[in-house]
Amino acid sequence: MSRLNMPVRKRKAGDVAFSIALAVVCFLILFAVVYPVYFVAIASISDPSKVATGQVWLIPQGVNLFGYEQILSDGRIWTGYRNTLLYSVVGTALNLCVTLPAAYALSRREFRPRRPLMLFFAFTMFFNGGLIPTYLLYRDLNLLDNWLVFILPSAVNVYNLIITRAFFEYSLSEELFEAAMIDGLSYFQYFLKVALPLSKAIISVIGLYYLVYHWNDFFTGLVFIRDYSLQPLQIVLRDILISNQAFAGGSGGAGGSGTSYAQQYADQIKYGVIIVSTLPVIALYPFLQRYFEKGVMIGSVKG
Numbered sequence: 001m002s003r004l005n006m007p008v009r010k011r012k013a014g015d016v017a018f019s020i021a022l023a024v025v026c027f028l029i030l031f032a033v034v035y036p037v038y039f040v041a042i043a044s045i046s047d048p049s050k051v052a053t054g055q056v057w058l059i060p061q062g063v064n065l066f067g068y069e070q071i072l073s074d075g076r077i078w079t080g081y082r083n084t085l086l087y088s089v090v091g092t093a094l095n096l097c098v099t100l101p102a103a104y105a106l107s108r109r110e111f112r113p114r115r116p117l118m119l120f121f122a123f124t125m126f127f128n129g130g131l132i133p134t135y136l137l138y139r140d141l142n143l144l145d146n147w148l149v150f151i152l153p154s155a156v157n158v159y160n161l162i163i164t165r166a167f168f169e170y171s172l173s174e175e176l177f178e179a180a181m182i183d184g185l186s187y188f189q190y191f192l193k194v195a196l197p198l199s200k201a202i203i204s205v206i207g208l209y210y211l212v213y214h215w216n217d218f219f220t221g222l223v224f225i226r227d228y229s230l231q232p233l234q235i236v237l238r239d240i241l242i243s244n245q246a247f248a249g250g251s252g253g254a255g256g257s258g259t260s261y262a263q264q265y266a267d268q269i270k271y272g273v274i275i276v277s278t279l280p281v282i283a284l285y286p287f288l289q290r291y292f293e294k295g296v297m298i299g300s301v302k303g
Contacts, residue, residue: 037282044068044271051267066265067272071240077276079229080236087150087232088214095210096203098156103164104191118165121158131223138224145227150220154213160206167202168195204288215281237273244269 043051047062055061071077106114129137135144143149172195180190196203218234225231245266 040271040274044268044275046268048265048268067268068276070244070265070269071237071272071276074236074240076228076236077233077240080231080233083147083230084215084233087147087217088211091151091154091214092207092210094151094155095157095160096207099161099164099206100196100199100203101191102156103161104168104195106161106165107168108187109169118162121161125158135223144224145230147230149224150214150217150232154217157210157213160209164202164206167199171202172198208285208288211284212281233277237277241270241273 039056042058042060043056044067045063045065046056046060047064050056050061105111106118108114128134138144138149138153143152176194177190180194185193216234217232218238221230221232221235225235
């Protein structure tokens with residue numbers, strides 16, 4: 001009997017109830033994840049007094065852009081954006097150039113040192129020298145107050161290396177490799193012409209992981225950079241936030257009669273800082289989301 005002629009099973013009441021319950025649970029999870037981000041976005045353009053009194057729920061109230069005006073009028077933020085974009089783009093490119101070949105080499109069973117090397121890599125996930133030895137090492141390597149400190153020490157992440165190695169080993173079939181060898185391809189040619197084109201999903205995933213890491217890197221600039229012209233966006237936004245809070249506290253204490261104008265809009269600036277720092281990554285993510293769901297072997301090997 002063909003599939004077109006197969007009878008369609010009627011859904012029972014239990015099936016309908018389960019579908020409804022599943023939809024409700026999924027909606028609640030989605031609401032719990034999306035609403036905080038949405039609230040921060042609308043609170044950043046709403047009247048702070050209405051946000052503080054709980055009048056802002058679904059739509060902005062008393063729309064104004066004071067917070068964004070205060071943030072974007074500071075020239076330091078454009079320097080921070082420039083630095084963070086540089087560190088993120090160059091750092092992610094270096095990460096991919098190091099992680100992908102290393103994972104490919106470690107995935108080949110005929111590469112005998114791969115197990116000792118993996119133990120060596122895994123060891124670094126559990127033990128490190130600590131902050132003071134790291135600082136002294138960076139000083140001896142002339143990485144202090146050097147923009148390369150954001151890029152070179154994090155050239156490879158062992159967790160991402162292990163994920164990529166497992167992908168190359170288990171998702172790319174051995175038959176595909178043997179066919180490439182019969183056609184006369186070398187290991188390097190197979191990596192460039194076959195493995196990489198079939199690995200768009202894993203490249204996008206670990207690329208996004210690396211990009212988010214570099215974009216959110218706060219600690220490196222805080223400890224190893226003293227030259228303010230090299231500071232990333234996160235440090236700049238932190239300083240803007242601290243300076244506004246200090247000004248708000250000082251003006252409020254001096255006035256003595258109610259909340260000052262600066263105090264009133266301090267929370268709005270906080271919300272604006274969150275949006276400014278996360279918006280580029282949030283805007284980029286939908287373009288890479290499809291790679292998380294695609295099957296990487298579509299169109300290559302058919303059983």
